[in-house]
Amino acid sequence: MKTQYPIKRIIDDEGNLVDASYEEQLDEELVKTLYYHMHRIRTFDRKAISLQRQGRLGTYAPFEGQEAAQVGSALALGADDWMFPTYRDHGAKLTFGADMTKTYLYWNGRVEGCVPPEGKKIFPPAVPIATQLPHAAGAAWAERRKGTKNAAIAYFGDGATSEGDFHEGLNFASVFKVPAVFFNQNNRYAISVPIEKQMNSETIAQKAVAYGIPGVRIDGNDCFSVYFEVKKALDYARSGNGPTLIEAVTWRTGAHTTADDPTKYRPEDQGKDIVEPLLRMERFMKNHGYWDETWMAGIDEKIKAEVESAVEAMESYPKANVEDLFDHVYAEMPAQLADQKESYLAHLRRG
Amino acid sequence: MAMEMEVRDVSQKKETTQFLTIVQAVNDGMKTLLETDDSVMILGEDIGKNGGVFRATEGLQEKFGADRVVDTPLAEAGIIGTSIGLAVNGFKPIAEIQFLGFIYPAYEQIMTHVSRIRMRTMGHFTVPMVIRAPYGAGIRSPEIHSDSTETLFTHMPGIKVVCPSTPYDAKGLLIAAMEDPDPVIMLEPMKSYRAKREEVPTGKYTVEIGKGKKVKEGTDVTLIAWGAMMTVVEKAAEQAEKKGISCEIIDLRTLYPIDRDIIAESVQKTGRAVIVHEAQLTGGLGNDIVSIINDTSFLHLRAPIERVTGFDVPVPFFALEEDFLPTPARVLEGIEKVVHF
Structure with missing residues (x-):
């Protein structure tokens, strides 16, 4: 199966172009945009870990190592497409237009973090694994029924493919030929369980055969490959051909969350040979004469300022309003809930 | 003149009601909703060509098409999960779970998403939908078909639960459920599905949710x-x-x-x-x-x-x-x- 689903890549670990058919499309603007976003979300991610260590943020799920997969896929989307992320895909969300302050707020236990900017169709992160796949199928189905050209992308990890909702989402999507892209980030571990224990199949891409849809396996650390394959799948979906399953093979550099210790389950030297996505793109840029230290220093400064300002806004955000505990459960609050709210507010007033 | 008016009124009244069982009233309610709102869809197992195992959706696919009255794959979590996606994106799904005893695969979708999406997004995303399920024992069904687990859902903040016992209430509550901005589960007493008939208005009316x-x-x-x-x-x-x-x-x-x-x-x-x-x-x-x-x-x-x-x-x-x-x-x-x- 690995030979039937070879890992497609456009640049190799040394940053050499290995698929010359993309040469013209890799113009400086695209390359720099992809790099910029990867650097931006990495800065966000590292800051989040640091804040958590200082007690300024709750438990956080880092994505370092998966920047190419998240940026490449998110930038391939059209502005009116739907995004169904997991709790590790805030890099993709930020790239697609989620608010950075609110993304930090989410990790600080604030429900405001789930509210997307007006007009941005970003669903709250799925926490129960794979449950978002049927949602993406449904939202895409609605777009098909409305006759638009919009599509939906669902993010999920390797562990998610063991869940029933993975099957039900792909099955519904393929039966109703909906414009959806199922974007798998295979980072090889579901918390502590390696992919060899997760499944007997050699690849995730091959599972597409069962649904009669295209399955493609790509190097998830090659941002170009991710960007162009997701774009291709979106075009395929928009043309009425139905969904695609993409397996982006990547590597989670750090822990599952800040509460996790991967040294308990990952051999120390595992992953050391993997060239992380930013370094790989840096090599490509140097090979092609796109690398510019002044530009790099400039974006670094700009991003650091953006992140610092988002952290500041997060920390000075108005305190959580106790009324929000009650006010968003129903459109119109049932009398019994209104009584509970009033009784609790009275309790608070009594001090 | 006055006599004539009165006669016409009586005949009109006769035309505007039908003598229906509960299951027929449910069918009539869905028909009314499909007729009056293009965004309404029905999803479920065997509900299209077959008209549902209890015939609750009989004739609806023929009348409204397979795009709106959809025979889904046999997957309860898939039915509810895709209904969520349809509902956040402008459609109003009525999802039929064939028997309440088979709803458990969808429980996660209902508990973690249907009931919570309004709260999780402070009202930015909502999923107005109706989940219909025949429930209860007493008709010599095979095992597991006869559960009555309403409290699994009354215990779940964010959804409403209705359970009609008459044809009039069945249709009125169904329409009210679909018009409600929040998701509603309607439990239908299968033992009473054909037990009695009563006059049910044709066309649209509602029975207020939350009122005994x-x-x-x-x-x-x-x-x-x-x-x-x-x-x-x-x-x-x-x-x-x-x-x-x-x-x-x-x-x-x-x-x-x-x-x-x-x-x-x-x-x-x-x-x-x-x-x-x-x-x-x-x-x-x-x-x-x-x-x-x-x-x-x-x-x-x-x-x-x-x-x-x-x-x-x-x-x-x-x-x-x-x-x-x-x-x-x-x-x-x-x-x-x-x-x-």
Whole structure:
């Protein structure tokens, strides 16, 4: 199966172009945009870990190592497409237009973090694994029924493919030929369980055969490959051909969350040979004469300022309003809930 | 002239009602919704060409097309999960779960997404949808087909639960459920699906969610039930009347949010209550109703509240289902117990 689903890549670990058919499309603007976003979300991610260590943020799920997969896929989307992320895909969300302050707020236990900017169709992160796949199928189905050209992308990890909702989402999507892209980030571990224990199949891409849809396996650390394959799948979906399953093979550099210790389950030297996505793109840029230290220093400064300002806004955000505990459960609050709210507010007033 | 007008009115009235069973009223409700709102869709197993295993969707696919009345793959989580995606994106799904006993694969989708998406996004995304499921025992179904797990859903903040016992309420509650901005589960008493007929208006009308109905006035004891248990309670009340006990009967109709006022008003008058449900006693909705009476009417009580319910056992194979279900005789015992306390 690995030979039937070879890992497609456009640049190799040394940053050499290995698929010359993309040469013209890799113009400086695209390359720099992809790099910029990867650097931006990495800065966000590292800051989040640091804040958590200082007690300024709750438990956080880092994505370092998966920047190419998240940026490449998110930038391939059209502005009116739907995004169904997991709790590790805030890099993709930020790239697609989620608010950075609110993304930090989410990790600080604030429900405001789930509210997307007006007009941005970003669903709250799925926490129960794979449950978002049927949602993406449904939202895409609605777009098909409305006759638009919009599509939906669902993010999920390797562990998610063991869940029933993975099957039900792909099955519904393929039966109703909906414009959806199922974007798998295979980072090889579901918390502590390696992919060899997760499944007997050699690849995730091959599972597409069962649904009669295209399955493609790509190097998830090659941002170009991710960007162009997701774009291709979106075009395929928009043309009425139905969904695609993409397996982006990547590597989670750090822990599952800040509460996790991967040294308990990952051999120390595992992953050391993997060239992380930013370094790989840096090599490509140097090979092609796109690398510019002044530009790099400039974006670094700009991003650091953006992140610092988002952290500041997060920390000075108005305190959580106790009324929000009650006010968003129903459109119109049932009398019994209104009584509970009033009784609790009275309790608070009594001090 | 006046005579003519009157005659025309009567004939018009005749044209605007139909004599329907509960399952026909449910069908008519869905037909009305499909006719009046293009965004309404029906999803479920065997609901299209076959018209549903109870024929609740009979003729609807033929009339409204396979794009709107959709035979889905056999997957309850997929039905509810895709309904969520459709609902956040402008459609109004009515999802049929073939039997309530088969809803459990979808429980995660309902618990973690259907009921929470409004709260998780502070109202930015909502999923107005209706989940319909036939429930209950008493029709000699194969095992697992007869569950009555309403409290799995009344315990779940963010959704509403309704359970009609008459054709009129079935159609009116279904339309109200679809017009509600929040998701609603409608439990349909399959034992009563074809048990009785009544006049049901053609066209659109609603029965307010959250409101019970006083079915019978009485003075000595309040009987509270819903769904298929209404028939049992009514029979028990007839027998009690023969013994000189006057029963007031309340059909709760909505299981969340419960109509506390109708319960309190009645129990404050009668001073006694018997709650009847076919679900198991422990964790049953009867306990919530006892709490409501405790909170609102404690000093009016003349006897401890009695609950006549299914037992704390799985709903049995049908050879013993009549022993599991409350009967008029068991309800009558409950009535006599509270009256003679």
